[in-house]
Amino acid sequence: MGPSGDTIPANREHEFGEIPGSATGRGIAPITALGGRAPVNLDLSGHKSRGMQERIVGVLLWICGALSLLTTAGIIFVLFQQAFVFFQQIPITDFLFGTTWTALFKTPLYGVLPLVSGTLMITLIAMLVAIPLGLMSAIYLSEYAPNRAREILKPALELLAGIPTIVYGFFAVTFIRPDILVKIFPGIGPFSALSAGVAVGILTIPLVASLSEDSMRAVPRALREGGYALGATKLEVSWQIVVPAAISGIIASFILAMSRAVGETMIVALAAGSKAQLTGNPLEPMQTMTGFIVQAFSGDMVVGTPPYLSLFAVGLLLFFITLALNLISQKVVGRFREAYE
Amino acid sequence: MNSAIEQVGTPNAAADVDVIVSIRDLNVFYGKFHAVGNVSFDVPKNQITALIGPSGCGKSTVLRCINRMNDLIPEARVEGRIEYHETDINSSNVDPVEVRRHVGMVFQKPNPFPKSIYENISWGAQINGHKGNYDELVERCLRQAALWDEVKDKLQESGLALSGGQQQRLCIARTLAINPDVILMDEPCSALDPISTLRIEDLMRELERQYTIVIVTHNMQQAARVSDQTVFFSLGENRMGVLVEASQTRQLFTNPNDQRTEDYITGRFG
Numbered sequence: 001m002g003p004s005g006d007t008i009p010a011n012r013e014h015e016f017g018e019i020p021g022s023a024t025g026r027g028i029a030p031i032t033a034l035g036g037r038a039p040v041n042l043d044l045s046g047h048k049s050r051g052m053q054e055r056i057v058g059v060l061l062w063i064c065g066a067l068s069l070l071t072t073a074g075i076i077f078v079l080f081q082q083a084f085v086f087f088q089q090i091p092i093t094d095f096l097f098g099t100t101w102t103a104l105f106k107t108p109l110y111g112v113l114p115l116v117s118g119t120l121m122i123t124l125i126a127m128l129v130a131i132p133l134g135l136m137s138a139i140y141l142s143e144y145a146p147n148r149a150r151e152i153l154k155p156a157l158e159l160l161a162g163i164p165t166i167v168y169g170f171f172a173v174t175f176i177r178p179d180i181l182v183k184i185f186p187g188i189g190p191f192s193a194l195s196a197g198v199a200v201g202i203l204t205i206p207l208v209a210s211l212s213e214d215s216m217r218a219v220p221r222a223l224r225e226g227g228y229a230l231g232a233t234k235l236e237v238s239w240q241i242v243v244p245a246a247i248s249g250i251i252a253s254f255i256l257a258m259s260r261a262v263g264e265t266m267i268v269a270l271a272a273g274s275k276a277q278l279t280g281n282p283l284e285p286m287q288t289m290t291g292f293i294v295q296a297f298s299g300d301m302v303v304g305t306p307p308y309l310s311l312f313a314v315g316l317l318l319f320f321i322t323l324a325l326n327l328i329s330q331k332v333v334g335r336f337r338e339a340y341e
Numbered sequence: 342m343n344s345a346i347e348q349v350g351t352p353n354a355a356a357d358v359d360v361i362v363s364i365r366d367l368n369v370f371y372g373k374f375h376a377v378g379n380v381s382f383d384v385p386k387n388q389i390t391a392l393i394g395p396s397g398c399g400k401s402t403v404l405r406c407i408n409r410m411n412d413l414i415p416e417a418r419v420e421g422r423i424e425y426h427e428t429d430i431n432s433s434n435v436d437p438v439e440v441r442r443h444v445g446m447v448f449q450k451p452n453p454f455p456k457s458i459y460e461n462i463s464w465g466a467q468i469n470g471h472k473g474n475y476d477e478l479v480e481r482c483l484r485q486a487a488l489w490d491e492v493k494d495k496l497q498e499s500g501l502a503l504s505g506g507q508q509q510r511l512c513i514a515r516t517l518a519i520n521p522d523v524i525l526m527d528e529p530c531s532a533l534d535p536i537s538t539l540r541i542e543d544l545m546r547e548l549e550r551q552y553t554i555v556i557v558t559h560n561m562q563q564a565a566r567v568s569d570q571t572v573f574f575s576l577g578e579n580r581m582g583v584l585v586e587a588s589q590t591r592q593l594f595t596n597p598n599d600q601r602t603e604d605y606i607t608g609r610f611g
């Protein structure tokens with residue numbers, strides 16, 4: 001190493017500036033660029049139009065950013081405002097803790113618990129499908145698959161995520177229930193939380209698999225080698241070294257899948273039925289929060305009436321649930337992230 | 342020029358030395374690239390063997406053959422015989438997992454698991470089916486690796502929270518926990534400061550009584566300080582790594598047989 005930048009007398013800077021890539025040369029590069037090489041009459045002011053262009057692009061980008069933020073704020077504002085009107089007519093405690101939801105009936109009751117339990121049941125079933133299968137696919141793709149197989153399977157998996165959810169919905173009604181579930185649970189009706197939940201689960205497998213795989217691939221190779229060097233098998237390295245090391249990303253993928261399942265609409269509208277009931281039996285039809293919103297919109301509704309306003313209350317609750325899930329996921333990622341190096 | 346083969350045996354000519362690993366006509370390819378050509382040498386039991394030579398001459402590659410780590414690199418192909426206690430570890434009925442349970446490895450960059458210090462050590466023993474008391478095992482390995490006093494009060498903290506030198510000793514401790522015969526070390530001190538380096542060198546001399554150590558180092562002083570035997574590699578034609586000389590360390594550094602060795606140790610490269 002040569003002398004450090006600060007100890008070089010100013011009038012000798014240019015000599016060191018000529019040493020390409022040397023530690024000294026790099027250390028004082030900003031000074032030598034002007035003092036050593038630049039001809040006296042060098043014009044660095046650039047094209048006049050470039051500054052203008054940059055400014056216009058900057059403003060445009062700012063507008064786009066502001067617009068998306070404003071839209072979000074606007075949606076939340078409307079939700080809150082209409083929900084507020086709703087809660088002036090129906091006490092919020094009746095809404096949150098009531099056990100009967102008959103919003104579209106002649107004598108309506110607005111207890112949201114059946115919708116919440118329907119949502120949770122279907123999400124639970126979906127996660128029971130998506131977490132094991134998604135994680136297993138991720139482990140296969142990240143640890144076991146030869147490069148060639150991964151190059152084909154990963155995009156295929158992501159393609160699966162692009163199938164419109166309505167297709168999963170009628171897949172649930174026309175295939176999953178009659179061809180699979182009926183054989184295992186003969187008592188299952190045409191519409192049930194189970195067949196909707198299974199379809200939502202299949203829908204979210206690619207999400208879990210793809211995000212988990214990304215975080216497993218990010219685990220340094222050196223950790224795997226450390227495991228193998230102790231005489232571990234591939235299974236032991238995958239499950240006991242790679243998965244724990246990637247756990248923050250894996251859990252985040254679970255929570256994102258959950259938040260996707262909570263908000264999923266078309267599948268539940270088609271396959272879960274439209275009976276809002278508080279039951280623990282997954283073979284029964286159930287209505288979810290999103291399912292109710294779809295049903296309400298497909299019937300007649302008078303603007304400003306409680307049934308209409310209840311849509312906003314349900315929407316607001318849905319918003320809070322997914323918001324909470326996303327916040328938890330961020331927390332988890334921060335909490336479990338291991339700093340390598 | 343002396344061929345590699347003729348050099349073999351010289352260091353082990355003394356009758357009192359047991360050979361634990363014997364390498365014959367080792368050739369390694371990465372795809373079409375012939376990385377190491379016709380390497381043969383013996384590793385004497387309970388001694389430290391140093392592999393030295395310029396960067397890229399295949400030292401790590403040879404080392405990784407001894408515990409079949411190159412199996413993990415899809416494009417790598419290994420030819421030749423490597424006998425460990427007279428069993429050819431490359432033969433088809435040998436399970437590389439079993440080989441690695443006898444031949445442990447410490448890497449260039451410390452790579453503790455993102456687990457607690459305790460688990461870093463217990464994990465290897467556990468997957469190897471260790472039946473005894475784990476607390477005792479952890480303490481013994483940490484003591485052997487000269488790390489116990491520094492970490493005994495924080496065994497549940499993450500291994501990643503340790504300093505680089507401590508991490509490397511943790512990696513040595515975790516290797517000791519599987520009770521290997523041979524420990525391979527690939528430039529274990531290159532990422533460490535001089536004080537940590539000296540501690541690890543002391544540790545190697547300590548471990549030599551119980552284990553056989555093969556160490557790759559680019560630091561010739563280190564090879565001279567710690568090793569009993571030194572194997573010198575150089576770059577041959579087409580950037581293929583070849584073995585130039587394998588001798589007792591003192592002889593190799595004071596009176597090398599090969600001109601290339603002499604040029605290298607006196608600092609005249611090429």
Ligand SMILES: Nc1ncnc2c1ncn2[C@@H]1O[C@H](COP(=O)(O)OP(=O)(O)O)[C@@H](O)[C@H]1O
Nearest residue numbers: 371376395396397398399400401402403414580
């Ligand atoms: N995984 C790999 N794939 C392809 N070439 C490799 C790989 N590992 C090492 N090599 C090449 O093999 C040669 C020997 O490498 P290495 O054994 O790491 O040398 P050394 O440890 O002596 O520096 C080098 O030319 C290197 O580029």
Ligand SMILES: [Mg+2]
Nearest residue numbers: 400401402557
């Ligand atoms: Mg190397």
